Each structure stands twice: as structure tokens, then as C-alpha cells.
Amino acid sequence: MTSPLDQKKIKIAGPVVITANRVDDGAVVYRSPDGRWTTELGAAAVAIDADSARALAEAAAEDDLNAIGPYIAPVSVLPGGHVRPGNLRELIRLGGPTIELPTPLDS
Amino acid sequence: MYVYDAFDRRLLAERVAEFRDQVARRLSGELTEEEFKPLRLMNGVYLQLHAYMLRIAIPYGTLSTLQLRKLAEIARKYDRGYGHFTTRQNIQFHWIKLAELPDAMAELASVGMHGMQTSGNNVRNITTDQWAGVAPDEIEDPRIWAELIRQHVTLHPEFSFMPRKFKIALGASSRDRAALRIHDMALRLHRNAAGETGFEVMVGGGLGRTPYLAQTIKPFLPKRDVLSYVEAVLRTYNQFGRRDNIWKARIKILVHDLGAEAFAKEVEAEWQGIKDGALALDPAMVAEIASRFRYPDYEKLDDSPPQLAKARRDDRGFDTWMANCVANHKVPGYAVVTLSLKPQGGTPGDCTAVQMDKLADFADRYSFGEIRVGHEQNLALPHVAQRDLPALWRELDAIGLAQTNVNLITDIISCPGLDYCSLANARSIPIAQEITQRFRDLDIQRDLGRLHINISGCINACGHHHVGHIGILGVEKNGEEFYQITLGGKADENATLGTLIGPAVPYAQVADVVEDIAAAYLELRQPPQELFIDTVKRLGVEPFRERVYAAR
Known part of the structure; x- marks a missing residue:
């Protein structure tokens, strides 16, 4: 996991969000425009330039009580504004494992 | 227990x-x-x-x-x-x-379990042959020594902040079922020419980015000295192991850089100072540890009871299971039963709570309340009376644990990969699942014979890909999942690292490649039944490389 500090020199090639894991349960969360965390990628603050991405990441890093290891992750914004994860890792973080999980109640 | x-x-x-x-x-x-x-x-x-x-x-x-x-x-x-x-x-x-x-x-x-030292730069969980205490070819139960070492290194302050993690495995049989040579340190109980029992000490094994097999630095270590010698190895590593570069911090790098002989000399010098001190083992203390291992009160039974032979004749499914999943036990009239956790299309190593509960019931009824876990991600019932095997088979079959693919191409070792792991570059489980679907026909699996596929989703090699007969390593290229294929690795008593066959192939082609390799083997093997690993050893990877890349 790359910390925001390590990402300070990153060049933003497209839209990005700030993502992390929630402290309580490790769930994937995204930084929202109002400075909170949300599990909905569609509700995340999307940055399209390095300065705003860095500002979002730095603010997120301050919130150690609620989120672990915030970092800048690529997204794509579809026509109509729908936000999608920018790579497979982020797709899996958002959607969960790509495999069917065992069903607890059967064998 | x-x-x-x-x-x-x-x-x-x-x-x-x-x-x-x-x-x-x-x-x-x-x-x-x-x-x-x-x-x-x-x-x-x-x-x-x-x-x-x-x-x-x-x-x-x-x-x-x-x-x-x-x-x-x-x-x-x-x-x-x-x-x-x-x-x-x-x-x-x-x-x-x-x-x-x-x-x-x-x-x-409350049941004596914990997660201590399953992470961090300390001595990790000490592993052994999963058939310890029951294997017919075993000299003595290695778990007593594993337990002794476990107690010594648990929360040991000197070994809680080593350069990197440290994995120890023990075995006591001619067959290596514990993958000894891929461990930081391995101890193999054997008898010397004088008939005394002691340990062969191997150090410097490990997979990951730079794979090495452990080298023997002491062919015979008396049992009284095992704790002091382990201590000397750990101290030597602690002193000289690199702390400046995580990729070079494991003992394998130190042993490789110094040379096994020079490393052994350093250990020897350290050991001479402590071998006759407090760590020299008092037989009474060893006996005390041994006394806390409780063995079943076995009945006096004969091997191969008549009802077993009849059941095999009567039911082909049972006969297949017997041939694939049931092994000899050191006590007459008993058997060791392996339970495959590799269902077709499933996740290697996963076990549901329902299965665990039922398995516990079966173990109470048929295996003196004991279950074993092997590094191949399968389970075993170690003490089953042979007369009970038909009944046990029916019960296991009902919960999907009587699969007969042990040691076959679908008995795949796989790490969790990118579906779970934050270190992974690529997915492992779906690759395993696709391969099990492609080779779902048990007759084809049996025709292919013993064949181990090991899959890792990153270079850390939790899926032991370097020592798979077919090794599959997930890498990322420009945001896409690709997989490197190695052939010829094995983790048994003749451990070998696999050889890369060529450029990585994309996710969608991995199962096709495995099919190509399997087809090439069937054409190339010598009659009557040369094993896959032996064909690769005889011919090298070239014919397989040609087959795989000819069409790509």
C-alpha cells in the first residue's frame, strides 16, 4: 500500500479518488467531498489534477482514527458521471473477491 | 495430542x-x-x-x-x-x-489456540509432516521436538525482532511430506551409522523473489543439542542477517552470500559456547514434553479386514477413494485418511463451518478425536480403523470431503491471491478453479498421475510455485494479469526448483497452457507410467516450451 507521502510526486494521468480501509472492520472506503469516508465509490470526491489530489490525500491522512493507509487510486468517469475503479485491484477492492465465496449454511 | x-x-x-x-x-x-x-x-x-x-x-x-x-x-x-x-x-x-x-x-x-508469531520477524509456526506419529516410515514422532522448540522461541525476546521472519519445519521419515528444504531451517530426524537418532540440520531455504533450497550444515546433531544448535543458528542469523534491505533479509541470502560452509563455521563457533549450558537437553525434560503428547489407545487389529476387501469389490467409488486417499498407518489395522479440500471449481484450502463441525464429529467417531492439517492445504484423519473406512467414506462423501483427487492435477496449492491479499499482483484462485474445471474428468486426472500444480499471486510465493511440478506465478504487466509458468519443481526429499519455460501468458490462456503441457506429457512419457515430474527431468522443459509457444 502506498502512503500519500510516497505519492506526493505522482503525476495524475486521469481522474483519481482517495481510498483507504475503515479502522473498525477494514472495509474499503473513499474520501467524500465533505471530508468523510464513504463505502460508495460514486459518492467519492474525484480529483482531476495533482494539486487537488494531494490536498485530498493530505486531509485524509490526518484522519487516522477512521481510516488506514489512504492513497490515491485511479478511476474512470463514464459519460453521465458514473465512477468506475481504474484498475483490477481497485475493482476487486470495490466489488469484493471475483470468486464465489463458500455458502456458510451448506457444505 | x-x-x-x-x-x-x-x-x-x-x-x-x-x-x-x-x-x-x-x-x-x-x-x-x-x-x-x-x-x-x-x-x-x-x-x-x-x-x-x-x-x-x-x-x-x-x-x-x-x-x-x-x-x-x-x-x-x-x-x-x-x-x-x-x-x-x-x-x-x-x-x-x-x-x-x-x-x-x-x-x-480457551482451546489453546492463538495467532502469536503468525506474522512479524520472529520464528513462525513450526510445521511438521502432517502424518507425524502415524507414518510407517517414521523414526519417531518429530512433534515432540517441534513442541520443545516452539516453547523455547515463543515470545523469546532475542528472537522477536530478527532481520526477517524465520520458518522451521521438522520431519522424521524417509519421505519428506513437510517440504523441508524450502524452509529457513529444517530438522530431519534420522539414524546415523551407529544406529543413533539425531537431526540433519538444513538452513537457508526459502522461496519468494530469490528462491533457494536449504543446505545441510550439520549432517548429524545429537538430540540433546537440538535446542542449543537452533539457538546458535538464530543468533548467527540475528547478528549477520541484513536489516537494510527487506528483499535480502532472509537467512537464505546470508547463507548464499557467506556460503553454507562459512555460515556453518559461524554457527559452530556460537554453538560451542552454549552447547553444554542451560540449553543442553535433560532427558527428563524431553520426557516431560513427550508425556504431554497423548496417543490413542489403539485396539489390537489386523491389517486388511475381510469386510474391507468386500467393500472395495462392491463399490467402485469406495475402491477409488481407498486407492487415492487412504495410506498405511504404523499401527496394524489402522489407516491415515487424507481429505481433499480441492473441490472442482472451489477454492483450494477453504473449509466451511458446517464441514468443520461434521468433520469434528467424524474425527470423534473414527479418529480418536484428532485431525491433521498438511501444507498442501488438505486435511487428514490420522487414526482410522480399517474396518471403519466404508462407513467413514459414506459420511465424508455426503459433505463433499471424499474427493479422490489427492496428489492429482486438481489437487492445487494456491495462495488467496488478488481476490483477498493486498500484496498480490494477480489472482490465483480463479486460475485454480478453471484448471479444476478443465480437468474435472477423474479418469483423465488419474491417467496423468501424480502432478502438483502450485499457484502464487505474487513473487512472495505463498503458493509455493517454485516447487510445483507445474508452477504458476501471477505478475502484473501494464495493469493486466500475466502468469509465468515453471516446470519440474518439487518439494519432496529430492526438492528441486522449477524452470521457467518462457514469456508470461495472459490470464485467459493459463488453463489452455496447462492443457498443452498435460497433452505434451501424455505424448512424451515413457511406458508404462513415467510420472510427469520424471518426464520433465528426463527431457527438460524444451519440448514443453515448444508445445506451449508454438501456437502462441
Whole structure:
């Protein structure tokens, strides 16, 4: 996991969000425009330039009580504004494992 | 089974109380993540892609039914109803919540289980042959020595902050079922020319980015000296191992850079100073540890009871299971039963709470309340009376644990990969699932014979890809999943690292490549039944490389 500090020199090639894991349960969360965390990628603050991405990441890093290891992750914004994860890792973080999980109640 | 004493129980209780306090302070903000992370890791709590993961040690792969039922309860109460058995005789729960971890750990402690030293730069869970104590070719039970070392290194302050993690495995048979030579240190019990029993000591094995097989630095170590010699190896590593570069910090790099002989000399010098001190083993102390391993009260039975032969004749399914999953036991009239956790289309190593509970019932009824966990991510019932095998088979079949693919192409070792793991570059499980679908025909699997596929989702090699007969390593190229294929690796008593056959292939082609390799083998093998690994050894990887890349 790359910390925001390590990402300070990153060049933003497209839209990005700030993502992390929630402290309580490790769930994937995204930084929202109002400075909170949300599990909905569609509700995340999307940055399209390095300065705003860095500002979002730095603010997120301050919130150690609620989120672990915030970092800048690529997204794509579809026509109509729908936000999608920018790579497979982020797709899996958002959607969960790509495999069917065992069903607890059967064998 | 090893029976915990009051000291063990107190240690676990204190650890749970300490961790409960640490979690409370993290949740209140008193501890930052930077401060908390090393504390949680010391208790086996990782953060994966979607959730915390708790890794629990199963020392030397031995589980009681009490413990297995507790694992089922943890899976149900604190996780998502299943657990995942790893390649190091651990079990992982992948969806556990931080606030609930102390309660889960307290429940685990009530049955003598914990996650201590399943992470961090210390001596990790000590593993052995999963057939320890029951294998006919075994000299003596290696778990007694594993337990002795476990007690010595648990929370040992000198070995809690080593350059990197340290994995120890033990075996005591002519056949290596514990993958000894891929460990940082391995101890193999054997007899010398004088008929005395002692250890061959191997060091410097490991997979990951720079794979090496362990080298023998002491062919015969008397048993009284095992603790002092382990201490000398750990001290030598602690002193000279690199701390400046995580990729060069494992003992394998030190042994390789110094040379095994020079490393052995350093160990010897250290050892001479301590071998006759407090760590020299008193036979009474060894006997005390041994006395806490309780063995079943076996009946006097004969091998091959008539009803067994009849059952084999009457039911082809049972006969197939007998041939594939049932092994000889050192006690006449008993057998060792392997349970494949590799269902067609399933996740290698996963076991549901329902299966765990039922398996515990079967183990109570048929295996003196004991279960074993192997590094191949399968389970075993170690003490089954041969007369009970037909009844056991019917019960296992009903819960999907009587599969007859042990040691065949679909008995795949796989790490969790990018579906769970934050270190992974590529997915492992779906690759394994696709291969099991392609080779679902058991006749084809049996025709291919013994064939181990090992899959890792990153270079850290938790899926042991370097020592798979067919090794598959996931890498990332420009945001896409690609897979390198190696052939000819093995982790047995003739351990070998596999050879890369060529450029990595994309995700969608991996199962096709495995089919090509299998087809090439069937054409190339010598009659009557040359094993895949022997064909690769005889011909090298070239004919397979040609077959795989000719069409790509």
C-alpha cells in the first residue's frame, strides 16, 4: 500500500479518488467531498489534477482514527458521471473477491 | 495430542487481555495505526484488501475436535462461515472485525489456540509432516521436538525482532511430506551409522523473489543439542542477517552470500559456547514434553479386514477413494485418511463451518478425536480403523470431503491471491478453479498421475510455485494479469526448483497452457507410467516450451 507521502510526486494521468480501509472492520472506503469516508465509490470526491489530489490525500491522512493507509487510486468517469475503479485491484477492492465465496449454511 | 499446562493457559490469557486493551486504545484514537500495526501483527492480525485477516497457528498441523469445533464457531460468529487453510499449517479468517478480535481470540485461547508469531520477524509456526506419529516410515514422532522448540522461541525476546521472519519445519521419515528444504531451517530426524537418532540440520531455504533450497550444515546433531544448535543458528542469523534491505533479509541470502560452509563455521563457533549450558537437553525434560503428547489407545487389529476387501469389490467409488486417499498407518489395522479440500471449481484450502463441525464429529467417531492439517492445504484423519473406512467414506462423501483427487492435477496449492491479499499482483484462485474445471474428468486426472500444480499471486510465493511440478506465478504487466509458468519443481526429499519455460501468458490462456503441457506429457512419457515430474527431468522443459509457444 502506498502512503500519500510516497505519492506526493505522482503525476495524475486521469481522474483519481482517495481510498483507504475503515479502522473498525477494514472495509474499503473513499474520501467524500465533505471530508468523510464513504463505502460508495460514486459518492467519492474525484480529483482531476495533482494539486487537488494531494490536498485530498493530505486531509485524509490526518484522519487516522477512521481510516488506514489512504492513497490515491485511479478511476474512470463514464459519460453521465458514473465512477468506475481504474484498475483490477481497485475493482476487486470495490466489488469484493471475483470468486464465489463458500455458502456458510451448506457444505 | 499435546495437552497444554497451566503456564500455556496463563500466557494465552495474558496475551488476550493485552490485545483487548490495545484494540480499545486503537479504536479510541489513543494509538495511531503506525503504533498499532506492529502490535496487531504480533497477534496474527493483517489488513487485506477488504477486511482484517486473522491467521491462527496450528502447531505441527495437529488439531483436536474441540479446536476444530471452536474454529467452526469462530467462522460462524465472527467471520463469514468459512476458514482458509494455508500452506504453513495455519488457518485464516478473512473477514474479521477489529472490535470483535479480542473476543474471538479469547475463545481461541480457551482451546489453546492463538495467532502469536503468525506474522512479524520472529520464528513462525513450526510445521511438521502432517502424518507425524502415524507414518510407517517414521523414526519417531518429530512433534515432540517441534513442541520443545516452539516453547523455547515463543515470545523469546532475542528472537522477536530478527532481520526477517524465520520458518522451521521438522520431519522424521524417509519421505519428506513437510517440504523441508524450502524452509529457513529444517530438522530431519534420522539414524546415523551407529544406529543413533539425531537431526540433519538444513538452513537457508526459502522461496519468494530469490528462491533457494536449504543446505545441510550439520549432517548429524545429537538430540540433546537440538535446542542449543537452533539457538546458535538464530543468533548467527540475528547478528549477520541484513536489516537494510527487506528483499535480502532472509537467512537464505546470508547463507548464499557467506556460503553454507562459512555460515556453518559461524554457527559452530556460537554453538560451542552454549552447547553444554542451560540449553543442553535433560532427558527428563524431553520426557516431560513427550508425556504431554497423548496417543490413542489403539485396539489390537489386523491389517486388511475381510469386510474391507468386500467393500472395495462392491463399490467402485469406495475402491477409488481407498486407492487415492487412504495410506498405511504404523499401527496394524489402522489407516491415515487424507481429505481433499480441492473441490472442482472451489477454492483450494477453504473449509466451511458446517464441514468443520461434521468433520469434528467424524474425527470423534473414527479418529480418536484428532485431525491433521498438511501444507498442501488438505486435511487428514490420522487414526482410522480399517474396518471403519466404508462407513467413514459414506459420511465424508455426503459433505463433499471424499474427493479422490489427492496428489492429482486438481489437487492445487494456491495462495488467496488478488481476490483477498493486498500484496498480490494477480489472482490465483480463479486460475485454480478453471484448471479444476478443465480437468474435472477423474479418469483423465488419474491417467496423468501424480502432478502438483502450485499457484502464487505474487513473487512472495505463498503458493509455493517454485516447487510445483507445474508452477504458476501471477505478475502484473501494464495493469493486466500475466502468469509465468515453471516446470519440474518439487518439494519432496529430492526438492528441486522449477524452470521457467518462457514469456508470461495472459490470464485467459493459463488453463489452455496447462492443457498443452498435460497433452505434451501424455505424448512424451515413457511406458508404462513415467510420472510427469520424471518426464520433465528426463527431457527438460524444451519440448514443453515448444508445445506451449508454438501456437502462441
